[in-house]
Amino acid sequence: MIEYNVLGFANETEQAEFERICEQHPECRAAKESFERALEKIAVQHAVHPPTYLKSKIFSQLEIESEKSKPHPILTDPLGHISKTTISDETLKYLLAASIFLLAASIIFNVYLLTANRNLNRQYNRVLHNTENETLEESSERPLKRRQSSLFSSGESNDKVFQAPGSETGYNLIII
Amino acid sequence: MILNILGDETSAGEVLQEVFINSWRSIDVFDEHKCTLFTWLLNSSRHLALETLKSKSYAENRKSDELRESIQLHSNSKSAAVKMDEVGLKKVFFRLKGEHRVFIDLFYFQGYTLDEISVIEEMPLSTVKSGIRMALIQLREYLK
Numbered sequence: 437m438i439e440y441n442v443l444g445f446a447n448e449t450e451q452a453e454f455e456r457i458c459e460q461h462p463e464c465r466a467a468k469e470s471f472e473r474a475l476e477k478i479a480v481q482h483a484v485h486p487p488t489y490l491k492s493k494i495f496s497q498l499e500i501e502s503e504k505s506k507p508h509p510i511l512t513d514p515l516g517h518i519s520k521t522t523i524s525d526e527t528l529k530y531l532l533a534a535s536i537f538l539l540a541a542s543i544i545f546n547v548y549l550l551t552a553n554r555n556l557n558r559q560y561n562r563v564l565h566n567t568e569n570e571t572l573e574e575s576s577e578r579p580l581k582r583r584q585s586s587l588f589s590s591g592e593s594n595d596k597v598f599q600a601p602g603s604e605t606g607y608n609l610i611i612i
Numbered sequence: 613m614i615l616n617i618l619g620d621e622t623s624a625g626e627v628l629q630e631v632f633i634n635s636w637r638s639i640d641v642f643d644e645h646k647c648t649l650f651t652w653l654l655n656s657s658r659h660l661a662l663e664t665l666k667s668k669s670y671a672e673n674r675k676s677d678e679l680r681e682s683i684q685l686h687s688n689s690k691s692a693a694v695k696m697d698e699v700g701l702k703k704v705f706f707r708l709k710g711e712h713r714v715f716i717d718l719f720y721f722q723g724y725t726l727d728e729i730s731v732i733e734e735m736p737l738s739t740v741k742s743g744i745r746m747a748l749i750q751l752r753e754y755l756k
Contacts, residue, residue: 439748444655474755476650482703484615490625494632
């Protein structure tokens with residue numbers, strides 16, 4: 437069981453189970469650590485040392501890696517001064533994610549505002565249209581009534597005499 | 613370990629470099645409560661070396677190398693593969709009894725699954741499993 441897990445034969449489920457057992461039973465953990473130490477000792481004893489150039493190659497590669505993982509300096513501010521503030525890759529990722537989120541939220545909000553604006557315009561036009569209709573109806577009815585009352589003035593004969601509006605001298609029209 | 617699996621120093625050097633760089637990048641994943649740093653590196657090395665061994669380009673390169681060797685051959689009594697059995701962990705593991713040694717070689721150093729070993733050795737899966745278990749018990753005794 438211990439050797440099987442330490443040498444990497446176990447699958448993920450078996451490994452998880454083994455770790456759980458080690459947590460519950462300290463003697464099992466101690467046995468595992470003892471086997472690991474013995475394996476390390478014997479592996480080092482029989483190890484084949486890599487060529488010396490490989491060591492320096494690996495170290496220089498690791499140096500490049502550590503340079504890559506260092507925080508990136510912000511080169512200049514808008515005025516061209518060199519900024520002392522630094523920003524790490526992790527922070528850059530968060531900033532990028534936040535800016536994408538803000539952009540998406542802004543687009544959604546703008547679409548919402550545009551739709552609301554169109555609806556309001558439609559409502560406003562409808563109200564304006566209704567008001568104009570009502571005003572037109574009122575304005576066309578009022579002078580007609582006034583004229584009707586003035587024109588249908590009482591005459592002596594049965595004939596109805598219309599006086600043309602605005603004419604004092606009166607060209608009277610007679611409707612038979 | 614890497615040399616035991618791959619059998620040539622150039623490829624082993626490349627894989628070793630990759631192991632260190634990968635470990636450097638994923639050091640946050642390492643949990644000292646789960647295993648020692650040595651075990652972590654050992655298993656990473658084995659995993660990457662087996663991956664390289666199974667990769668198509670490596671297999672093609674190896675085939676052409678073997679062809680070249682077979683042309684030159686018979687002047688050297690020992691092939692590179694045999695020499696690799698005499699170094700590193702393989703030397704230790706190969707002190708196991710014959711049948712157990714075969715199982716460990718196929719499983720640990722060549723990356724075959726238990727099912728594949730069962731087919732290769734023409735044995736039932738249960739026999740292969742118990743063989744591996746016996747080999748590990750032997751190994752434990754040996755390391756004591």
